[in-house]
Amino acid sequence: MIKRDLLAELIEHLNKKEISLIVGPRQAGKTTLMNLLREVVTKKGKQSLYLNLDIEADKQYFISQEQLLRKIRLEIGDTGYLFIDEIQRKENAGLFLKGLFDMNLPYKWIVSGSGSVELKEKIHESLAGRKRLFTLSTLSWTEFVNYKTKYRYEDNLVEFYSLEAEKTQALLEEYMSFGGYPRVVLENRVEEKRKIIAELYQSYLVKDIVELLGVQKTSSFTSLVRILASQIGKMVNINELSDTLGIHKTTINQYLWYMEQTFYIHKVTPFFRNIRKEITKAPVYYFSDLGMRNYALGLFGAPIPLSDVGFLFQNFVYPILEKKTENYSQSIYYWRTTNKAEVDFVIDKVTDTLPIEVKYQHLNKPSLSRSFKSFLSTYQPKRALVIHLGKEMHVVENKTEVDLIPFYQLLYYPV
Numbered sequence: 138m139i140k141r142d143l144l145a146e147l148i149e150h151l152n153k154k155e156i157s158l159i160v161g162p163r164q165a166g167k168t169t170l171m172n173l174l175r176e177v178v179t180k181k182g183k184q185s186l187y188l189n190l191d192i193e194a195d196k197q198y199f200i201s202q203e204q205l206l207r208k209i210r211l212e213i214g215d216t217g218y219l220f221i222d223e224i225q226r227k228e229n230a231g232l233f234l235k236g237l238f239d240m241n242l243p244y245k246w247i248v249s250g251s252g253s254v255e256l257k258e259k260i261h262e263s264l265a266g267r268k269r270l271f272t273l274s275t276l277s278w279t280e281f282v283n284y285k286t287k288y289r290y291e292d293n294l295v296e297f298y299s300l301e302a303e304k305t306q307a308l309l310e311e312y313m314s315f316g317g318y319p320r321v322v323l324e325n326r327v328e329e330k331r332k333i334i335a336e337l338y339q340s341y342l343v344k345d346i347v348e349l350l351g352v353q354k355t356s357s358f359t360s361l362v363r364i365l366a367s368q369i370g371k372m373v374n375i376n377e378l379s380d381t382l383g384i385h386k387t388t389i390n391q392y393l394w395y396m397e398q399t400f401y402i403h404k405v406t407p408f409f410r411n412i413r414k415e416i417t418k419a420p421v422y423y424f425s426d427l428g429m430r431n432y433a434l435g436l437f438g439a440p441i442p443l444s445d446v447g448f449l450f451q452n453f454v455y456p457i458l459e460k461k462t463e464n465y466s467q468s469i470y471y472w473r474t475t476n477k478a479e480v481d482f483v484i485d486k487v488t489d490t491l492p493i494e495v496k497y498q499h500l501n502k503p504s505l506s507r508s509f510k511s512f513l514s515t516y517q518p519k520r521a522l523v524i525h526l527g528k529e530m531h532v533v534e535n536k537t538e539v540d541l542i543p544f545y546q547l548l549y550y551p552v
Contacts, residue, residue: 139284139319143273144170148177150269151218151245156238158264159249161273162400162425163345164337166319167249170273171220174247184217190226199227202236209244216243224260225250231263238267251345251399274400274456275426276317279548282308284322298545305545306526313449314438316428327438334432341429345399352395357384359433361392365402365422366433370448370481372419372473393422400425403455408470408483408490410516421471423455450497451481454524454547458482458493461552478508484552490518491552496525503532503541513537522550 143159147170150157159167171187178185186209188195198208209219224230234248248268250260261270276284283291285308290297298305315321320333342359346352360382365373379386396402405421424430427449431437441449458469462484472480472492482493494509505513505523513521513535521534523541530541542550 139166139276139280139322140288141166141170141273142277142280143271144173147174147247147271150271151178151247153269154245156234156246156248156264156268157271158260158268159247159271159273160400161251162275163251163341164318164320165273165275165400167251167273168222169319171222171247171249175218175220178218184213185220186212186217187220187222189222191223196226199233202233205237206242218245218247221246221248223250224248231260234260235263235267238264272400274317275428276319276322277460278312278317278453278457281312281317281322285311295545295549298543309453309544310441313427313446313453314431314441316426316431318426318428321428331432331437334428334437338429338432341399341401346395352392354384357382357388358392361389362396362433365396366424366430369423369430370421370451372417373422374419401429403459405455405469405471405482408472408485417473423452425456427452447495447497450544451495454493454495454544455482457547458484458552461547467552472512474511478511480509480512483512490516491520491522492516492518493522493524496523498525498527500525500527500530500541503530503539505532505534505539510534513539522547522552 147157147159151174159170161167168189175185175187188198188208190196190199198205209217224234227233230250234246238246279294282294282297286297315330316334318334318337320337321330324330324333342355346358347355352358361378364378364381375386375389378389382389393402393404397404401424403423403425405423407417407419409417428437430452431439436442436445455469462469466487468485470483470485472478472483480492481495484491484493492509492512494506496504500523509521509523512518517535518537521537521539523539524544524547525541527541527543529543529546532539532541540550
C-alpha cells in the first residue's frame with residue numbers, strides 16, 4: 138500500500154459538515170482513498186454507503202434526488218457517510234448535490250471525480266460555500282521515495298538524501314523517467330509499466346477528452362500533446378502550433394484549456410513589470426506527470442536524453458513549487474526579456490519576488506547565470522534561489538541573498 142499525504146487531511150474533514158470533494162487526474166488513486174476513508178468510518182462503528190457512477194447498476198439511483206435518498210435510507214438508515222465516486226458522470230452534478238446538501242440531511246458526503254469541465258466548473262460554482270476541495274495528484278516525489286524505501290526514513294528523509302546521494306540520484310532518474318501514477322510505481326517490470334501507461338493514456342483520451350469533452354479529432358489532439366511534450370519549459374506560440382497542426386487557433390486554445398481542466402498540464406505565464414522590454418503573451422507548459430509526458434514522446438522508460446534532462450528537471454520542480462504556494466497569495470511565473478534573458482520561475486509575492494533558477498548540475502561553488510544576475514539587478518529581490526544537484530551554498534549578489542540548495546531541500550525551503 139502506498140501512503141498518500143492527503144489521507145490525513147481527508148480523515149480530519151470527515152467531522153466537517155461540508156462535502157469533501159476529491160478531484161484529480163484519472164487513476165491517481167481517488168477510489169483507493171475513498172475505500173481507506175470508508176474503512177476508517179467502519180472501524181468507528183458508523184454506517185456508510187459507496188456508489189460508483191462508473192458502475193451501470195449504481196446509475197439507476199441517480200435518476201432523481203428522491204430515488205437516491207430512498208436507496209440511502211434503505212441501506213444505512215437516517216444517518217451515516219455517503220461515498221459517491223465518479224460524480225462527473227451525473228449530468229448537472231453540481232445542482233444535484235447542492236439540492237441534497239441544502240436539505241440539511243444527517244449525512245456526510247464524500248464525493249470524487251476525475252478532472253473534467255463538468256466537475257471543475259459546474260460543480261464548483263453550484264457548491265460554493267458547501268464543499269472543501271481536495272486535489273489528488275499522481276504520487277509526489279516524497280510519496281514516491283517513501284514507498285521505494287519502504288517507509289524506513291519517513292521521519293528523516295533529509296538525512297537519507299544527504300547520506301545516500303547515489304540512491305537519491307537513482308530515485309530521481311527513475312521518477313523523471315516513469316512518473317508517479319500509482320499503478321506504474323507498484324509494477325516492477327518495465328514492460329508492464331509501459332502497458333499500464335499506455336492504458337492510462339488511452340483511458341484519458343477516450344473518457345475525458347472524447348466522451349466528456351466532445352473532442353472528436355483525436356489525431357490533432359494527440360499531435361498537440363506530442364508537441365507540448367517536446368517543449369516543456371519553453372514558450373509556446375499558438376500561431377506556430379496552428380500552422381503546424383493545420384487547425385484554428387481557437388481550437389488550439391480550447392484543447393489546451395481542456396488539458397488544464399483535466400489536470401494533464403499546467404500553464405505558467407510570463408512575469409513582467411517593464412512592458413516594453415518584457416511583455417510577451419506566450420505561456421510555458423509543464424506536465425502533471427512526467428511518465429505520461431515521456432509516453433507521449435515515445436520515451437517512457439528509456440534513458441533520458443542529455444538535451445532533455447534539464448527541462449525534465451524543471452518540470453520536476455514545478456509541482457513542488459505549486460504545492461508550496463497553493464495556500465498563499467503567491468503566483469508562479471517565468472521571466473523572459475526581448476534580449477532573451479530568462480529565469481525559470483518567479484514567485485510573485487506582491488511586495489517582493491523570489492526568482493528561481495533550476496540547474497541539473499552538481500554545483501561545487503556558487504554559479505549564477507548572466508540572465509539570473511540581470512533579474513537580480515533589475516528587481517533587487519531580498520532573496521533568490523538556485524536549485525541544483527550539489528551541495529548547499531550561499532552568496533550575496535547585488536544585495537540579494539542567494540541560496541543554492543540541493544533539489545530535495547526545496548521541499549523544506551520557505552518560499
